[in-house]
Amino acid sequence: MDKFETLTGVAAPLPLINVDTDMIIPKQFLKTIKRTGLGKNLFDEMRFDENGAEKPDFVLNKPAYRDAEILVAGENFGCGSSREHAPWAILDFGIRCVIAPSFADIFYNNCFKNGILPVVLPAEQVETLMQDARKGANARMTVDLERQEITASTGEVFPFEIDSFRKHCLLNGLDDIALTLEKASAIEGFESRAAQSRPWV
Amino acid sequence: MTGKTLYDKIWDAHVAHEAEDGTTLLYIDRHLVHEVTSPQAFEGLRMAGRKVHAPDKTIAVPDHNVPTTLERNNGIIDNEESRIQVEALDTNAREFGVHYYPVSDIRQGIVHIVGPEQGWTLPGMTVVCGDSHTATHGAFGALAHGIGTSEVEHVLATQTLIQTKSKNMKVEITGTLAPGVTAKDITLSIIGKTGTAGGTGYVIEYCGEAIRSLSMEGRMTVCNMAIEGGARAGLVAPDQTTFDYVKGRPHAPKGAQWEAAMEWWKTLHSDDDAQWDKVITLRGEDIAPVVTWGTSPEDVLPITGRVPEPGSFGGGKIEAAQRSLDYMGLTPGTPLSEIEIDTVFIGSCTNGRIEDLRAAAAILKGKKIKDGLRAMVVPGSGLVRAQAEEEGIADIFKDAGFEWRLAGCSMCLAMNPDQLAPGERCAATSNRNFEGRQGKGGRTHLMSPAMAAAAAVTGRLTDVREMM
Numbered sequence: 001m002d003k004f005e006t007l008t009g010v011a012a013p014l015p016l017i018n019v020d021t022d023m024i025i026p027k028q029f030l031k032t033i034k035r036t037g038l039g040k041n042l043f044d045e046m047r048f049d050e051n052g053a054e055k056p057d058f059v060l061n062k063p064a065y066r067d068a069e070i071l072v073a074g075e076n077f078g079c080g081s082s083r084e085h086a087p088w089a090i091l092d093f094g095i096r097c098v099i100a101p102s103f104a105d106i107f108y109n110n111c112f113k114n115g116i117l118p119v120v121l122p123a124e125q126v127e128t129l130m131q132d133a134r135k136g137a138n139a140r141m142t143v144d145l146e147r148q149e150i151t152a153s154t155g156e157v158f159p160f161e162i163d164s165f166r167k168h169c170l171l172n173g174l175d176d177i178a179l180t181l182e183k184a185s186a187i188e189g190f191e192s193r194a195a196q197s198r199p200w201v
Numbered sequence: 202m203t204g205k206t207l208y209d210k211i212w213d214a215h216v217a218h219e220a221e222d223g224t225t226l227l228y229i230d231r232h233l234v235h236e237v238t239s240p241q242a243f244e245g246l247r248m249a250g251r252k253v254h255a256p257d258k259t260i261a262v263p264d265h266n267v268p269t270t271l272e273r274n275n276g277i278i279d280n281e282e283s284r285i286q287v288e289a290l291d292t293n294a295r296e297f298g299v300h301y302y303p304v305s306d307i308r309q310g311i312v313h314i315v316g317p318e319q320g321w322t323l324p325g326m327t328v329v330c331g332d333s334h335t336a337t338h339g340a341f342g343a344l345a346h347g348i349g350t351s352e353v354e355h356v357l358a359t360q361t362l363i364q365t366k367s368k369n370m371k372v373e374i375t376g377t378l379a380p381g382v383t384a385k386d387i388t389l390s391i392i393g394k395t396g397t398a399g400g401t402g403y404v405i406e407y408c409g410e411a412i413r414s415l416s417m418e419g420r421m422t423v424c425n426m427a428i429e430g431g432a433r434a435g436l437v438a439p440d441q442t443t444f445d446y447v448k449g450r451p452h453a454p455k456g457a458q459w460e461a462a463m464e465w466w467k468t469l470h471s472d473d474d475a476q477w478d479k480v481i482t483l484r485g486e487d488i489a490p491v492v493t494w495g496t497s498p499e500d501v502l503p504i505t506g507r508v509p510e511p512g513s514f515g516g517g518k519i520e521a522a523q524r525s526l527d528y529m530g531l532t533p534g535t536p537l538s539e540i541e542i543d544t545v546f547i548g549s550c551t552n553g554r555i556e557d558l559r560a561a562a563a564i565l566k567g568k569k570i571k572d573g574l575r576a577m578v579v580p581g582s583g584l585v586r587a588q589a590e591e592e593g594i595a596d597i598f599k600d601a602g603f604e605w606r607l608a609g610c611s612m613c614l615a616m617n618p619d620q621l622a623p624g625e626r627c628a629a630t631s632n633r634n635f636e637g638r639q640g641k642g643g644r645t646h647l648m649s650p651a652m653a654a655a656a657a658v659t660g661r662l663t664d665v666r667e668m669m
Contacts, residue, residue, distance in 0.1 A: 016524075017517040018397055018497050022635040027616045031266065031282035033240035033289050035350075045637045050623070074517050076398040079431065080635060081614075082333040083238065084349035102398055105433050106333060106347050113351035163365065165224045176351070177249070180359045183218050183226060187254075187361055190217035190228050198214075200454035200462045201230050201258075201326065 002115040003173035007096055008142040009069030012059045013133035019073055020080035021107065025089040038085055039092030060093070064136035070143065072126060072133045073100045077118075078107025087114045097143045099150065101126050112166050115173065117145060119160045129158070145171055204472025206369045207438050208404045211344040211469070215327050217361050226361040230326040231343075233312045234261040234299065234353070236290035237616070238331030242354035243293040252297070254360040259299035260321055263287045264311045265616045267304055269579050269606035276305065283617065297357075310582025310608040313337040313550040317421065318582055320450025324439035324466040329356055334550045334632065336427040340420035341447070342439035342469045344404070347428060367433045368478035370403040371471075374411035376485035381666040383490075383560065384419035385552060385630070385649035387411065388426040390488045393501030395481060400432030403479065406471060407437050411485035417446040418556035425551045426632055429498040438470040492537055492662050493634045493647040495525035500634070504652070504664045508535045528636050529644050530624070537662050540646070544627040545576040545657040546639070547603075547650055549613035552630035553581025557650040558589050561630075562597040564654035564668055570602040571660030577604040577619070579611040601657070615640045628656035 029041045047058045054061045060068065071090070077100040078086060087110045090098070096116055101123040103111075111118045121129070132152045133139045142151040145167060150158045169176065180187075194201060205213070218226040232255075239261070246253070253259055266283035267273065278284040287304065294301035302309045308319065313334055316322045328338045328345035331353040338345035352362060374387055392399075405427050412420065420437045427435025437443075444463065447453045454462045489503035500522075502509070510533040511522035526533065531540065547553075547561050558580065570576045578598050580586035586608055589595045599605050612619040613631035621627055621643025630653050634645040646662060655663040 015517075015520075017521050018499075020497075020633075020635045022633070022638050026637055026641070027614050030237050030616060031280075031286055033244070033286060035241050045641055050641075076401070076431065079397055080333065080633060082331055082335075082347035082349055084241075084331075084351060087349075102401060104398070104431060105401055106349060106428075110349035110351065113349060163224075164222055165220070165363075176363060177251075177355050177358045180226060180355065180361060180363065184359075186218040186226065187228070187359060191360075194228070198325075198462075198465065200323070200458040 001173045001175065004096060004115050004117050004145055004170045006142065006144045007069060008140055010065060010067060010137055011070035011072050011129065011133040011139050011141045012065040012068035013130045014059055014071055014073045015130055017074035018076045018079055021078060021083050021086040022080055024078065024086040025083065030083060030085050035088050036092055038089035039094065042089040042093045067094065069094055070097045070099065070141055071095050072130050073098060075101040075123065077103050079104035082106045084110045087111050087116050091116055099126060099129055112170060113176065115170065117143060117170060119143070119150065121158055121160055125158050128152070203476055204474035206471040206475040206477070207342060207406055207436055207469055208344065208369055211325055211327065212366060214325065223365060225364050225366070227327060227364045229329050229356050229360050229362060230258060231316070231321050231328040232259045232356050233316050233328065233330035233335065234259060235265055235312045235332060236263045236286045237265045238350050239293065239353055240286060240289045241350050242357055243297065245354045246357055251358045253299060253357050256298045258360065259357065260316065261290055261294040261299050262302040262309055262312050262315050263290050263304055265610045265614065267609040268617050269609045269611045269619060271607065273304065273607055280618070307583035307587065310585065311550045311553060311610055313425070314553055314581035314585065317341065318584055320447060320453035323447060323453065323462070324443060325469050329362065333428040334425050336435050337421050337425040337550055339424035339427065339435040340417060340437050341443055342436060344434055344436070346434040367404045368402055369476065370400065370405045370432070370479040370481070371477045372405050372407050373409035373480070373482045374407065374485050375409045375482060376411060377414065378411055378485045378488060381490050381651065381669055382488050383649040383651060384415055384422035386488050386491050388423045389491045389493065389498070389501045389647065390483060392426060392430045392498050393491065394483065395430050397429060397497055397499045398431045400427065400430040403432050405432045405435045407435060412437060413440065416556055417442060418554040421554065422551055426498065429632060439466050490649065490652055490665055492652065494529065494531065494537060495522060496528055496634055496636050497521070497525065498632070498634060498647065500525060502537060504537055504662060506537055508533050508537065538664060540662045541660055542626045542628045542646070542656055542662065543574060544621060544625055545574065545653050546612040546627055546629040546631065547653050548579030548581065548611055549631035550581065551632040552650050553579065553585065555585050555588050557630065558585070558594050561650040561654035562594040564651050564665060565601040565658070566597050568601055568658050570657040574657060574660055576602060576657045577606055577612070579606040580608050582608045612639050614638060628653045628662065
């Protein structure tokens with residue numbers, strides 16, 4: 001997993017609530033057995049018409065946002081299925097930070113496993129950033145994870161909260177499994193106690 | 202000391218390690234695996250030279266991609282990508298030595314139906330799967346939730362998950378349900394009230410007389426859609442109904458172990474003085490047969506209602522509702538019971554169990570589906586299918602004009618050939634009405650199996666009470 005320290009890039013506005021994982025990556029693209037290559041189908045049904053041609057109105061098809069690295073969206077972003085293909089598609093497209101008033105639980109977790117930073121801010125602050133993002137290619141925001149701040153193109157600064165363990169893992173690009181395996185003795189200890197107390201499991 | 206909720210008790214019994222900041226390694230008792238969200242996880246293990254930590258606690262079954270037509274019995278999956286994914290599960294299950302029900306096994310079916318059916322899911326357990334509808338297993342008083350593929354790999358390698366604790370929400374359904382009202386109407390009505398993000402950050406415990414009166418099948422339907430309300434998991438405290446369901450299943454404890462398990466299971470309920478972060482109460486008598494009108498599971502109304510005006514909502518929902526109506530091709534003010542459908546889908550992990558098929562068959566008995574309609578029943582497992590055939594339910598469906606399919610996820614998410622064409626409108630017993638969910642441009646109305654059966658007969662959304 002790549003580290004996430006600071007990111008300065010174009011932010012794309014997607015002012016929709018309840019953006020679900022079927023919108024982010026429709027099921028026909030879940031048949032892959034790889035993690036990569038999904039970016040070309042990110043938001044497929046919103047981005048392309050039935051002939052596969054780009055819909056010019058969709059934000060990521062507009063010249064200013066084709067290289068967006070930040071997405072600003074409405075509440076409950078990522079609701080629906082547990083498919084990690086959703087963050088894989090976002091990452092593969094080149095977006096490393098999503099800003100929204102709230103996220104669905106599983107999607108939020110999945111982001112951290114892939115070096116994507118989901119930022120929760122109050123709805124009115126997200127609205128301010130949404131306005132900023134509407135400026136197009138000039139809407140370059142800076143996300144600083146260490147300082148836990150987003151700086152809009154106007155210079156206005158928005159501090160955000162994040163779980164300290166997740167922040168640590170993201171800043172250092174740490175592999176969860178390797179970290180957990182360091183605690184193998186605690187897991188084995190649990191298993192031997194459980195074998196006594198709940199032998200039927 | 203204050204009392205504990207059921208969630209607190211299960212959580213406490215599974216903490217393998219707790220860091221100073223509260224980050225916890227939670228031990229996982231059962232890990233269910235299907236073909237769509239696992240190949241990258243097994244590949245990750247292989248590349249790191251890791252093994253599956255507890256293959257005895259890991260159960261694999263293909264369900265999302267598998268065709269449900271009878272030709273599948275010839276062992277052929279036409280879609281190459283689907284075939285590769287199913288074959289990858291086959292290879293991985295055998296190589297890593299986990300429990301496995303291949304497509305050819307009569308016990309194959311939707312992972313959330315197979316787990317309980319085989320007795321893998323037991324009260325007080327932690328159960329995870331790379332699928333959001335893992336919440337289903339909460340019906341047994343098991344802490345069960347969906348995870349992403351990275352977490353699937355983490356559980357395979359360590360049998361634990363890195364977790365922070367959720368908050369406790371109590372959803373109480375008092376009283377009794379009126380005739381024609383089912384578990385599906387309960388769970389949709391709750392989401393209609395709380396919204397799809399209402400449960401975010403919480404584990405829900407469903408309680409109250411109306412929940413207690415439900416069968417295990419009904420409780421599974423309620424818990425299944427906890428995720429649609431945004432919750433991490435849904436729970437129902439185990440009781441005699443639970444124990445009766447579990448007893449005698451292939452992987453349920455037996456003899457002295459059954460007795461020991463029962464002793465613990467009987468303690469698995471929230472204490473009277475437990476602390477709740479949020480409480481929601483609905484009267485069972487107030488719940489009507491409902492349908493969804495939009496493209497979010499929160500877009501729920503009684504079948505007697507009308508398509509709403511987007512302007513009747515607030516905030517971002519005004520635009521969302523307008524977008525939904527455009528997608529669904531509906532005009533505000535139209536009575537819901539005048540919406541014509543062309544497809545009926547009965548099945549899924551929400552409503553693919555024997556009781557669901559019985560409820561639909563009770564409406565269909567001696568009737569025919571409307572001319573020109575496409576209607577299919579996809580049993581949740583090979584065993585549900587066999588039981589329905591034995592009970593004569595299959596014949597009722599077939600005589601009515603339904604296609605009688607083999608087990609799988611099918612048109613709930615349309616990863617296999619069972620899909621809606623653009624503009625087609627479906628009465629579905631599944632769990633999501635998202636844009637494109639059942640096929641690009643397809644339109645989904647969620648409802649109970651009895652309501653879907655009623656719609657099949659009339660060709661429009663129909664109040665099942667008119668047919669009872």
